[in-house]
Amino acid sequence: MSKSGNPPRGRLARIGKVAALSARGSAGLAWRAVRKMAGAETEALDRSTLGHFAHVLGEMKGAAMKLGQALSMDVDALPPELRGIIARLQSEAPPIAAEEIARIIEAELGAPPERLFAEFSREPLAAASLGQVHAARLEDGREVVVKVQYPGIAEAVESDFDNLSTLARAAGLTTKLLDGRRYVDELRSEVVRETDYVLEAERARRFAEVLSPEPDLIVPLPVPERSSDRVLCLTRVRGRTLQQFIDSGPDASARWRVSELLIRAVHGPFFSAALLHADPHPGNFLVTEEGRLALLDFGCVKTFRPEFVEAIRAFLRSEMLGLSYDALAGVRAAGFEVDTDEATARSLLSEILEIATRPLRTNVYDYARDTSVPDMRALGLRRAGDFLRVRPPAEAVMLGRAVGGCAQNLRALGARGDFRSVYLRLLERTLSGPSTRAGG
Structure with missing residues (x-):
């Protein structure tokens, strides 16, 4: 993990994070069982383990963080208070540095954010699995959000799915009856497409068209002149x-x-x-x-x-x-x-x-x-x-x-x-x- 908060990219670095997380989780479960038999309180341990779990997945971002987001939606998985810890992964990953965000925007759009926008907030509104979002205002007064992709996130996503495929083969899940490769490949293909912000802008426009007869459903619209492959500017909804x-x-x-x-x-x-x-x-x-x-x-x-x-x-x-x-x-x-x-x-x-x-x-x-x-x-x-x-x-x-x-x-x-x-x-x-x- 770099000081800027960029996610680890390579397969070994990412599988190492998961292995360390698994080891801590196993130790935590064992200690929880001992304390439970002794009649001791385990809630603090649960909170500590889950907090660490959420932090590591937030650092990793990519497909690993998406798994955490899915867990946060499971009403049966955890008590509400503990599930709230995992729910932070829905928009509160550790952000990358504002200076790096500015460098990405300038590399993608040809100028720093202070020249492209009348206002640009250095603090992110949200930090998600593939990119983080900053509030801004255009010269014409429109409020917008600027979604900036994490450096190396496409490689990180590919690494996650490569590791998943390797684990499936190691577990023997490659027989005809158990072969789920086409489903993994489908999920990989769709998640990788999420790193294409030009495609995402097209999809947003398409959704806006389909939902145009529904006045109580809102779709933010892309701002093409402030968007690129790795930067997506959209009208802001509060x-x-x-x-x-x-x-x-x-x-x-x-x-x-x-x-x-x-x-x-x-x-x-x-x-x-x-x-x-x-x-x-x-x-x-x-x-x-x-x-x-x-x-x-x-x-x-x-x-x-x-x-x-x-x-x-x-x-x-x-x-x-x-x-x-x-x-x-x-x-x-x-x-x-x-x-x-x-x-x-x-x-x-x-x-x-x-x-x-x-x-x-x-x-x-x-x-x-x-x-x-x-x-x-x-x-x-x-x-x-x-x-x-x-x-x-x-x-x-x-x-x-x-x-x-x-x-x-x-x-x-x-x-x-x-x-x-x-x-x-x-x-x-x-x-x-x-x-x-x-x-x-």
């Missing part, structure tokens, strides 16, 4: 992150409104335009003072094959309208590989759909009591062999990341209401004018 909103203790009506907006923001573009924001951690959403929802960070936006979307939309249509639906034919149409007998496949799909469709089968659903994520995990453990024989296409990785993340956010919001009607309205819009054309 508000609280979704996590800050949740922590503020909103009333039931506010929680319901934000939950509805979240579903429309994540699921709406998927059904209407085959487009998905696939990084839905709470730091990527802002709730404004007037109650609108802003989407942030368009590095991880996935465009799906029309037939994949249509297969899922057909299922939703049958569920909402009470029509018959052949789930096995549907997953095959979506590109699933089914290497087991029909009865086993149908049995597995029936259990999956029973869990996944709970909010759709009642007019009042309470997400504060939702157990769909842990129940799906338990099903995966109980029928692991069957899951390995009903394999989704690689693109489903990003859908799972988005849908699972959205479900965790909804559970954290804990709203109670008619979620079925929200999905029904999304379906009615796609039936009246479906558009699964490819986007950015």
